[in-house]
Amino acid sequence: MKLSVRIFLGFFLIVALAAYFVLTIFMQEVKPGVRQGMEVTLVDTAHLLAEVVAPELEAGNLEEGALGAAIQRYQARHPGARIWGLPKTGTDFRVYVTDAQGRLLFDSRGGKPGADYSRWNDVLLTLRGQYGVRSTRQDPQDPSSSVMYVAAPIWVQGRLAGVLSVGTATSSVVPFAKRSERKVYHAGLVLMGAALLIGIGMTLWLTRSLRKLQTYARQVSEGEKAAPPALGGELAELGRALEAMREKLEGRHYVERYVQALTHEMKSPLAAIHGAAELLEEELPEADRQRFLTNIREQDERLQRLVERMLHLAALEKRQSLEHPQRLSLPELVQGVCRSREAVMAQRGLRLRLELPPEAWTTGEPFLLDLAISSLLDNALDFSPDGAEVCLKLECLGDGHLLTVKDQGPGIPDFAVERVFEPFYSLPRPATGKKSTGLGLRLVREVAQLHGGGADLRNAAPGGAEARLWLHTRFT
Numbered sequence: 001m002k003l004s005v006r007i008f009l010g011f012f013l014i015v016a017l018a019a020y021f022v023l024t025i026f027m028q029e030v031k032p033g034v035r036q037g038m039e040v041t042l043v044d045t046a047h048l049l050a051e052v053v054a055p056e057l058e059a060g061n062l063e064e065g066a067l068g069a070a071i072q073r074y075q076a077r078h079p080g081a082r083i084w085g086l087p088k089t090g091t092d093f094r095v096y097v098t099d100a101q102g103r104l105l106f107d108s109r110g111g112k113p114g115a116d117y118s119r120w121n122d123v124l125l126t127l128r129g130q131y132g133v134r135s136t137r138q139d140p141q142d143p144s145s146s147v148m149y150v151a152a153p154i155w156v157q158g159r160l161a162g163v164l165s166v167g168t169a170t171s172s173v174v175p176f177a178k179r180s181e182r183k184v185y186h187a188g189l190v191l192m193g194a195a196l197l198i199g200i201g202m203t204l205w206l207t208r209s210l211r212k213l214q215t216y217a218r219q220v221s222e223g224e225k226a227a228p229p230a231l232g233g234e235l236a237e238l239g240r241a242l243e244a245m246r247e248k249l250e251g252r253h254y255v256e257r258y259v260q261a262l263t264h265e266m267k268s269p270l271a272a273i274h275g276a277a278e279l280l281e282e283e284l285p286e287a288d289r290q291r292f293l294t295n296i297r298e299q300d301e302r303l304q305r306l307v308e309r310m311l312h313l314a315a316l317e318k319r320q321s322l323e324h325p326q327r328l329s330l331p332e333l334v335q336g337v338c339r340s341r342e343a344v345m346a347q348r349g350l351r352l353r354l355e356l357p358p359e360a361w362t363t364g365e366p367f368l369l370d371l372a373i374s375s376l377l378d379n380a381l382d383f384s385p386d387g388a389e390v391c392l393k394l395e396c397l398g399d400g401h402l403l404t405v406k407d408q409g410p411g412i413p414d415f416a417v418e419r420v421f422e423p424f425y426s427l428p429r430p431a432t433g434k435k436s437t438g439l440g441l442r443l444v445r446e447v448a449q450l451h452g453g454g455a456d457l458r459n460a461a462p463g464g465a466e467a468r469l470w471l472h473t474r475f476t
Contacts, residue, residue, distance in 0.1 A: 015195035046152035122151035372447040375440035383409030
């Protein structure tokens with residue numbers, strides 16, 4: 001299972017469980033809460049009516065007194081009220097009064113006077129001096145027919161003279177409870193939907209950041225140029241830690257690899273210089289002395305070129321992005337490199353053919369691009385026979401530019417095609433039989449990658465070699 005799916009499921013499961021328990025508890029409390037509110041009202045009503053009834057009970061005229069008349073008028077009323085959007089069109093209270101023995105004296109619903117109510121909890125508990133309340137079903141098979149009664153003692157001259165009970169059907173408040181349940185249920189659905197959207201958003205944000213780190217790690221492992229992604233919080237710390245780890249590992253590997261290679265490459269010129277120096281200590285003809293001095297100078301220049309190229313390459317391979325990019329004209333840059341080689345080409349009778357567009361702008365570092373183009377042109381000149389032609393062609397692509405440098409030399413041997421970009425790998429020049437530092441093409445590829453492109457070298461038809469350098473117009 002993908003990490004993004006795990007994160008989303010984990011987040012949504014936590015929110016869903018929390019919402020389930022909260023909603024379950026709330027829903028379980030809706031109906032009891034409504035019943036509790038109804039009971040509070042019944043308590044106040046019962047005690048109020050008990051005070052009203054006390055004088056009439058003492059006078060013995062409950063039926064003809066003010067209570068009976070008031071209840072008859074009350075039952076005839078039609079409130080026509082809308083309570084929080086729900087209509088109330090009738091009256092629901094039932095009132096009955098018993099004496100101190102629990103016998104019925106008055107019932108608003110027409111109960112038979114003298115009936116024994118002493119075993120009903122509301123009457124029984126009140127006569128015992130306790131809080132009297134009961135709930136009973138009018139239809140034993142119908143839970144919605146439940147009626148709640150609350151009783152209050154009737155005191156006459158300090159003695160318990162009777163009990164007044166007030167009751168109402170719980171069905172009168174059921175619509176309010178159901179409406180509250182619906183609202184809670186809808187709110188729960190909204191909560192779950194919001195949690196779903198938030199979970200998707202958080203998952204996408206987190207996995208996107210992790211995917212950036214994954215891409216960065218893969219690019220580094222493949223040796224590509226990559227800068228650590230811009231992240232925030234702990235992920236930014238993780239990115240910096242990965243970058244620090246990469247730098248340390250690359251630094252270690254780089255030193256080991258290049259110290260060995262540089263040592264190996266320096267052995268030959270140093271041995272040549274050492275041998276020539278020993279011979280110069282002896283008496284030699286002037287021609288031999290000049291030959292050995294020339295050899296020393298050539299090997300010294302070779303060492304200098306090797307060290308300079310190594311320094312350039314080391315700096316490039318440690319960089320993950322351009323430091324000072326600027327907008328520049330590629331045709332002008334190519335022409336500048338070609339002008340600097342005019343003297344060399346004139347000595348050997350080489351011709352240069354340029355195929356450049358009028359305008360071709362890119363973003364990059366002029367020094368690095370000059371270094372790469374110079375390396376490609378120098379290679380073409382070194383492998384071209386005297387009097388041959390070298391062609392430089394610049395093309396504008398959809399997302400960048402392609403520079404092609406083609407010579408008329410012997411081409412690349414099959415065994416060397418896959419190795420020409422390796423550091424210190426070089427082929428002997430046809431004219432002299434000497435090798436270069438073997439770092440030029442490696443530098444070209446590093447420069448190209450820093451500019452968001454690449455480089456390759458291949459044999460061209462009908463002969464010669466063709467080097468290609470492509471660059472992206474814009475990159476990050």
